Amino acid sequence: MNLLLEKIKNEGRVLSENVLKVDSFINHQIDPKLMYEVGIEFARRFKNKQITKILTIESSGIAPAVFLGLELDVPVIFARKRKSITLNDNLLVSKVHSFTKQETNDVTISKDYIFENDNVLIVDDFLANGQAALGLINLAEQANANVVGIGIIIEKSFQEGRSLLLEKGYHIESLARIKSLANGQVSFY
Amino acid sequence: MNLLLEKIKNEGRVLSENVLKVDSFINHQIDPKLMYEVGIEFARRFKNKQITKILTIESSGIAPAVFLGLELDVPVIFARKRKSITLNDNLLVSKVHSFTKQETNDVTISKDYIFENDNVLIVDDFLANGQAALGLINLAEQANANVVGIGIIIEKSFQEGRSLLLEKGYHIESLARIKSLANGQVSFY
Numbered sequence: 577m578n579l580l581l582e583k584i585k586n587e588g589r590v591l592s593e594n595v596l597k598v599d600s601f602i603n604h605q606i607d608p609k610l611m612y613e614v615g616i617e618f619a620r621r622f623k624n625k626q627i628t629k630i631l632t633i634e635s636s637g638i639a640p641a642v643f644l645g646l647e648l649d650v651p652v653i654f655a656r657k658r659k660s661i662t663l664n665d666n667l668l669v670s671k672v673h674s675f676t677k678q679e680t681n682d683v684t685i686s687k688d689y690i691f692e693n694d695n696v697l698i699v700d701d702f703l704a705n706g707q708a709a710l711g712l713i714n715l716a717e718q719a720n721a722n723v724v725g726i727g728i729i730i731e732k733s734f735q736e737g738r739s740l741l742l743e744k745g746y747h748i749e750s751l752a753r754i755k756s757l758a759n760g761q762v763s764f765y
Numbered sequence: 766m767n768l769l770l771e772k773i774k775n776e777g778r779v780l781s782e783n784v785l786k787v788d789s790f791i792n793h794q795i796d797p798k799l800m801y802e803v804g805i806e807f808a809r810r811f812k813n814k815q816i817t818k819i820l821t822i823e824s825s826g827i828a829p830a831v832f833l834g835l836e837l838d839v840p841v842i843f844a845r846k847r848k849s850i851t852l853n854d855n856l857l858v859s860k861v862h863s864f865t866k867q868e869t870n871d872v873t874i875s876k877d878y879i880f881e882n883d884n885v886l887i888v889d890d891f892l893a894n895g896q897a898a899l900g901l902i903n904l905a906e907q908a909n910a911n912v913v914g915i916g917i918i919i920e921k922s923f924q925e926g927r928s929l930l931l932e933k934g935y936h937i938e939s940l941a942r943i944k945s946l947a948n949g950q951v952s953f954y
């Protein structure tokens with residue numbers, strides 16, 4: 577997706593060989609037109625999957641997920657990492673490990689919104705070590721839904737998330753695949 | 766906004782005389798088509814404000830904010846309530862008090878994305894006691910931006926947020942105004 581690659585080249589900041597900062601258009605400021613195009617592109621790549629639900633996780637996954645939801649006219653559910661005053665009924669919980677923080681946290685959805693046989697597309701902004709994606713897959717599977725694909729805006733292909741998910745047989749579509757962040761430079765596949 | 770009022774009447778659940786649950790279309794599952802219409806409606810109500818930025822707060826404010834951002838073609842910034850691995854530069858911080866939790870928390874944005882003389886529209890899902898809105902206003906004002914309005918999906922008009930903000934001279938547009946949640950019933954103005 578050229579528009580995205582250009583945005584990353586022009587506005588992305590390499591913070592270390594492991595971290596790319598894209599706060600100016602994804603993680604703090606959001607470019608709505610870009611996200612709209614991201615939604616269109618995900619819809620194109622997952623055509624014929626008969627998606628019935630989109631599952632993401634707060635916060636940066638919400639924008640790309642809702643634009644895909646608009647394009648496909650399907651509901652979007654965002655899993656929560658923290659308690660909410662209304663998310664208190666019929667919960668499904670999955671544990672997600674953070675290597676950076678050296679801790680494991682609960683990620684939660686309500687069974688009220690994902691049903692047996694829903695065809696769920698998982699969407700997130702980054703794919704790094706894959707723990708968040710695995711957590712969302714686990715939630716969908718606890719609900720007996722089918723995970724029909726995983727849509728990622730930026731994949732750090734030098735981390736293990738992609739291969740972890742591919743080995744398990746999931747269909748991943750990453751709109752930007754980063755080969756390396758070494759020497760302060762973004763290089764794409 | 767009829768579509769919204771119908772959604773609240775059909776899917777809203779009154780949890781107490783102070784809390785309305787709308788997890789099925791705003792706070793956990795999101796209805797993208799409804800949010801698209803919310804964006805159109807906010808744009809209509811704030812026409813001629815020459816909005817240059819939309820400011821919201823994670824997580825439930827993001828969807829309505831990005832659809833308004835799409836409609837107006839302006840960037841959206843979401844303030845953070847928790848640390849993020851990339852939000853670490855040029856921070857502006859505001860304290861927001863939670864009556865329920867009896868605690869005060871930091872809400873943060875980066876100065877890199879809101880500029881002096883930006884015409885900022887604040888967007889959020891709920892307006893209750895107004896503390897979150899005041900926190901966002903404070904952030905925008907620390908950046909010397911102009912808060913040109915506040916767009917709210919659901920206002921609980923029996924709580925003090927609306928009058929607090931009106932007294933300070935802000936232009937508020939609430940798409941649903943709830944007079945009462947007594948006796949398990951939603952009644953609108």
Ligand SMILES: Nc1nc2c(ncn2[C@@H]2O[C@H](COP(=O)(O)OP(=O)(O)O)[C@@H](OP(=O)(O)OP(=O)(O)O)[C@H]2O)c(=O)[nH]1
Nearest residue numbers: 594595596597598634635636637674675676677702704851
């Ligand atoms: N900008 C940026 N972010 C990265 C990068 N690699 C991972 N992340 C994000 O950082 C957060 C790190 O998550 P951790 O749970 O601490 O995981 P980890 O240490 O095992 O990688 C996640 O954001 P999150 O919890 O989903 O946060 P939110 O933005 O949705 O609130 C993830 O998406 C990167 O190279 N650049």
Ligand SMILES: Nc1nc2c(ncn2[C@@H]2O[C@H](COP(=O)(O)OP(=O)(O)O)[C@@H](OP(=O)(O)OP(=O)(O)O)[C@H]2O)c(=O)[nH]1
Nearest residue numbers: 662783784785786787823824825826863864865866891893
């Ligand atoms: N569903 C629902 N939510 C309400 C209602 N009244 C307030 N809220 C939300 O509850 C959260 C309460 O915030 P607190 O900071 O604890 O504030 P408070 O006790 O002073 O009201 C806020 O969500 P938040 O922090 O913005 O959470 P998020 O959903 O964006 O993650 C606010 O939007 C209500 O009647 N119904």
